[in-house]
Amino acid sequence: MEKRGGNGMAWTYTESGPIDAPLLLFVHGGGVGGWMWDRQVEHFRHAHCLVPEWSEQDGTGEDELFTIEKSAEALIRLAERKSAGRPIVAVGFSLGAQIVMQMMSDRPDLLSGAMLGSGSIYPASLARPLVGPLISLFYSLMRSRKFAALQARSLYVPGEQFDTYYAHSLGISRAGLIRTVRESLGYRLPAGFAYSTARLLVTVGEEESGSMRRSARDLAQMRAGSELVVRPGIGHGFSLAQPEAFNALLARWLEEGGLLPRRGSGR
Template identity: 35%
Template sequence: MLLHGGGVAGWMWRRQVQQFSAGFRIIVPDLPGHGRSSTDAFTTIRRTSDELAGILAALRTEQDAPVTVVGFSLGAQIAVDLVGRNPGLVDRAVIVSALAVPLALGAAAARAAGWLMPLARARWFARLQARALCLGDELFEDYLRTTRAMSGRTLQAVLRENARFAPPEGWRNAGTRAAVVVGRQEKAVMRRSARLLADTHPDATLCMVEGAGHGLPLQDPERFRAILERATAAA
């Protein structure tokens, strides 16, 4: 299961689907408020992880195969919550660029969401954001369409939930093998979050990627492929 970040949608995993579809059954949901799910407003990380846990539980009943969850940014926070509150459900997790240290200014950022919406929907501003996420030209129209379909309520909830997220207590004793991935060029709080997640998980490894910023799956899909291959290999 591949979980995208806030403000994008399942299309961000297009390269990974191409790379791994021959050997894996891949599930790529559009999170609430994003892409094909834009009419369903995003509310909380916990509610979203509960919905995804229900999907995974049904799949485990249907076929007895190892389950791997890969999450990026907001999707990584959801993956951490899912793993921490559902012991035994996920065999392997790849947590990419998850903020895990609550930010004091998060509430203010969420309140400003209404002012940000017209700006976020402008093509020129979307170009700047797409460049920051390392989105190539082939994905820009997908990004612009996703951004313009997102409601102010979803944006506000995403900003609020992202800024106040902390790992659930169950993360400390989850029966899941985890790879915690962060770019060396990411903000200090992101690197600190990665270390916290790795240090507090009983079976986690920390992967600090040289030269990478916040957007590794899109910035360097071949290097990210190698990370996924190591993470999904048999223990």
Template identity: 40%
Template sequence: MHIDEAGPADAPPLLLLHGGGVSGWMWRPTIAALARPVRTIVPDLPGHGRSASADYRSHAETVDALERELERRAPGGATVVGFSLGAQLTVLLAARRPDLVTDAVVVSAQAKPIAMASLTLGMLAAAAPLARWQRFARLQAKELFVPEALVPEYLADSARITRATLVASVGENLRFTPPAGWGEGTAPALVAVGARERSLMRRSAEVLHEARPSSELRVIEGVGHGLPLQRPDLMAALLDARLGHPSG
């Protein structure tokens, strides 16, 4: 798993987990907007970006790898931030290793499984080659609020993603439910969702918040499924507040 680490060694560690179909580059606008230095740990998850040579297999296997990286890079714990697919991994990581997750920021995580997931995955597998079609990929980039400067990286990621990665990662996403350990955790957590997201996503945010008494729920007005790319200034302000830094 390719990982970029940057920032002062003594700065607060921040593990940033990207969504499906993109890679670590999606966090650049947010990092640039942060008010104070942090030590960022930004992986390209399996099957994505510079880790595309190994297919995504499961959330459990990915969390195993993330645990090992945190044990090595931030043994005292880190603030873990995830978007969409990465947000589900953040929930699992916080549930399994509360000693490594001092604060969890969960952005746009689906937490209610959908009906007929197998049918949806079958259709997705059939349509997988579309991801390599540049015109289709550009439309998807627009849906995710990818800024024009980062569109080439999105197109490159789309061309690399395999059918196996697509089906495995989306399958895990569609079937995801919060583990028991999430509700038992006492560390702070922020669950955020865009007010313009689908009702399933807004309800999922409520489910995650209701399950964990130590969490805070934020519904971000004017935002769809893409807070870190649509409004990196707001994403950075949320993180600055969690890290005890004044934003701006």
């Protein structure tokens, strides 16, 4: 694990797998941590896996505040430094998917592939001003174990990871949470996304909001050859709700695109 602070933001990451294999970058969503990808890292242990972790604590200066743009900048530098010219595939969930979209827009030639799960591309202009008052009103409740259990259930956090999830929740500051949610709700897909050369897989839960499903459909339609997968019977959290199906889908898509060799085959 290593701390990074080149643009003022505090990042850490974990690294595993053979360093000469294709690079898989797993970017977590808001309200959860890198631990959400534990079962993916275990499954793809024949790849070189990087799992960055960013803090939802509020920084002490303007340059330390979380933004999607600064997060993408930090991960572009990390991916460039670690890839050594090998293919890079980024997998993002929710806010993490928005960060990956920003990476694709800022550096259209960087990624060989991207799997975008439940990432919104349409700003929620009406909801965004309400974020601060609502979080301030319910912040104490949000830190209770019972409320956290309800939230964990809605995100499909497995029982064995609940304590990790709850500890993570307690570490989120009020200001950091407000800023993170506002960032996500205000995100608009940059024009540069159209120039990305990455192969694209988009996923969304069948029971997610209409806006989220529309975002997924429109993302996939922007790029010729993209694949859209709508998972039946689930809401927000495909990789946590159905990890085996998620891993099988990602493995199949990577192998079909020549982005990762099958297990047991030579590189």
